Amino acid sequence: MTSFRPAPGWLADAVFYQIYPQSFADSDGDGVGDFAGITERLGHLAWLGVNTVWLNPCFVSPFRDAGYDVADYLAVAPRYGSADGLAKLVDEARRQGIRVLLDLVAGHTSDAHPWFTASADDPDDDRYIWAPEGCPDGYVPSPGARPGAYLPNFFASQPALNFGHARQDPAEPWRLPVDAEGPRANRAALRSVIDHWLRLGLAGFRVDMAASLVKDDPGRRETATIWTELRHWMDRAHPEAVLLSEWGDPEVSVPAGFHADFFLQFGGATDGLALRSLWSNGEGTVNEDWDPLDCFFDASGRGSPRPFLDAWQRACAALDGTGFISLPTANHDFSRLNCGPRTAEQLPVAFAFQLTWPTLPAIYYGDEIGMRYVPGLPDKEGSVLGPRYNRAGSRTPMQWDDSANAGFSTASADRLYLPVDPDPARPTVAAQRADDTSLLHLVRRLVALRTSRPELGSAGSVEVLHAGHPFVYVRGGRYLVVVNPRRDGASHRLDGYGAATGARPLEVSGVRVDGDTVTAEGFSYGIFALGR
Template sequence: MNYRNLFYALALAITANLGVMAQGHKGPAWLSNAVFYQIYPSSYMDTDGNGIGDLPGITSKLDYIKSIGVNTIWLNPVFESGWFDGGYDIIDFYKIDPRFGTNTDMVNLINEAHKRGIKVCLDLVAGHTSDKCQWFKECASGDRNSRYADYFIWSDSISRKDMEQIRQRNSEPNPQASTRGKWVELDAPRGKYYQKNYYVCQPALNYGYANPNPANPWEQSVNAPGPQAVRRELRNIMAFWFDKGVDGFRVDMAASLVKGDPDKKAVMALWQEMRAWINKNYPECVLVSEWSDPKKSIPAGFNIDFEIHLADKIYNTLFFASDDPWGAKGKECYFDKRGLGSLDYFYKKYADIYTSTHDKGYVAFPTANHDFQRLRTGRRYDLQQLKVAMTFFLTMPGVPFIYYGDEIGMKYLPGLQPKEGSRKRSGTRTPMQWSAGETAGFSTCKPENLYFPVDTENGKISVAAEDNDPRSLLNFVRGLIKLRHSSPALNNDGKWQLVSDHSKPYPMVYTRFVDGETYATALNPSGHSVTASLAHLGKAEKMSLTGKVKYKTGNANDKIELGPVSAAVFKIR
């Protein structure tokens, strides 16, 4: 037995646990009031007229961002990239990509955001690099004593099954864009094959194997020098940007770092180690995971995890209709005017997750993100439907995330040509629509030079059209966020309980409560009038309304009536 390694592992585990406890139960205090705004930087605002967004463009719109009521922004990858996968194939983690500006532009954005009370979080691609990254090039050169010699996973032989995966991938029309298999043939001095994480151009960083097989020499222990060097590099990257004022990271594919780790215990230990280090050195900074398994990610040290289309797929049952781009045949969703959805799966899964994590971290239901369809998709199109959905997003517990443009009801645009690995995600990455016109106020370029096309419906779906319209989606969202910020019960830490019958899905009624303060949210996304009988809550004062809703207070029971596509938030007295 290697007692030195055993002692080291135990010391790390103890340090990690102490770090998590020292931080407090959920993270820095600012998280309890946080509302995030996700920006896809290529699509937000272009200041140099090349049709692609940039950091000075984002800086120029900070006053608008603040006006929404959000107080934290998350930027998709901004580091130097090969741009085969929308910035997720990183060449240099310490340098802003020239398409967006410079490191100084990033520091200026951070400083200007902080002046306005806005935090800034970046996207951290922790699991892989671009094959154009200098680390990979040096590793591939074959010097076993170079700095990056074991930053990646190499082998001179692989199984027949893996070889067949390579053969099938190479027979596809565009092998470089295929996600098939895990090995790539290169015939480099370092080895014949390397492991990838997603596309061929994304070699996996070597964080080691949870249970290395001695028969496979490429399977290094998580405590081996190579994987430990990669961990140090990960800390160095975070420290570099934390020291420049960054307030946190959203971590891409956070559960995938350690290989051969089916129960995720090894990768959880890795992130607990990172959490302890952050707590000690940067206690006001946060980690957000793309894991979609809060019962693992939050104990691992993440402050926030997303409930999205991955893993348990709660999100799908709420927002992806069977004929939506991300829908599944025969699977209907709750937020659909036809009223064919169910709350059984949502209630069973979410109630369990909420109970297990609400005093330890936050679960986030984003309005959308760069990886799946926007809220305004398919039949969920008219303003009332969007307002009902936004009432859900902005009154649930956890941390809200608004995807840029969803606050004005931007549409998912189907059928766009893929660009930079977007595939059908192109339709959700279109430029922010600031005003009417061929480029929607996003850029001074010619329309054909836009990053993606726009569709403002003759200016109706734009900030300029909605900013001063009291009935607009933008001002409805502003009102909900203001209400959320005004109440500890509605804020991120307020407690939650479903008070309607989940077996009778329409309407959905839940309470948010803390320290004697209670609010009730009632939602009917269906096109039919519905009624629910509730255990007596009290007298109800209407705080937010879309559509037609009546709350009738009784002695033993209360009754709530909602017209088609309606929602309301009540303060219970």
């Protein structure tokens, strides 16, 4: 394994919070969230206890893919405000103990980016991948004077930057090696973009589609080499900054140089399976290629924590303490925790697990109050990916209070980026702040518990006592955790572990410890301090 400088000390204690900026808080009444709106709401995040914020892309863009089609990496999109507004957000967040990460789209640009418009007119420009004649399968016809077609990375409006091909193919003689002039220029540009923003006080980046750089790259070896080179530079130039990858395969991405990777809906051979088998029922964001799964955090009790546990154990062995795995509640690409048949009473047990497991927790905005995936929304900036895959339902406005537009914006409802959840019983921050028994208060207490007890954090050991219903484990030899996500009760005898009669409840709902037996009601959780 390549030797890197150890990750910054702050990362081990990170509690991430993902903000979809156009849906979080609108300060100027135009119906779209902005930097000033986020700045005004930082008090909510500080009160909640999160210490690291990740913003979805906020660069200049035509927004055919909600900002993941970048037209200028060094300028912020006017819809969000100005560069000064972003600087103010970063400074105010720092004062409240919160670091800010940006989202970096490394593998492609918008077709409106000046790099691409120049390349589309210059047959000698190799910054993008061009087939000089015809239009091979998967390519898009040239929009400029240059003949042939270009390779997109996702949508047709997102041409792939040329980081080279790992293998040559006589059928595609235009393939360039990774050390050709165009790929070298792109590697240098990637470093320059990162350097620019880190020098302005950002704490790092979440990297979109991080595995997509080098094409025809078995095992992603050449792509990993690019990130390894960049990590060594960052260790020297910006040792306190971090890179998080949207790779979904920590066993590959962390040894390549990333400080952390997310368990995602997709990924390596079983890492995508790990998250889908944990708590995604796929409502509204189902890829037709995915096999249906019984997830563990489902009322039926048919699922098991074992697929997640196996993937996590294997990834930990591969990482060997060199980086981290992050476990998100959801994100902008897949359904929220509250989706489909899952109900509000099932959410507390999910947070009890997420915030006591030795991964870095990532809370998607609104999940802390139980916002739901809203079905049936129209396509918005490329949100629809298939007949059963519409990401808009996870991108609706944050629900702050019971005022117009749930306190998100003063704009008329027809001008909102996306409609507010129409359910009259929708949860709000204000209502849950006023209710000590709410999900919001529970999440806050769980974050505080994790923060104040290192054994419950990323570095504490974990001993699994029962990988079923209930799921039972011990953190740091000092804290017993019991979670039962099904509607039916369950119990487990702690044979061979020793009497837990000294267990002192720290955060408990529906779980009791009697001697060597734990008994858990349906949808229950318990965190206990052990007396041994």
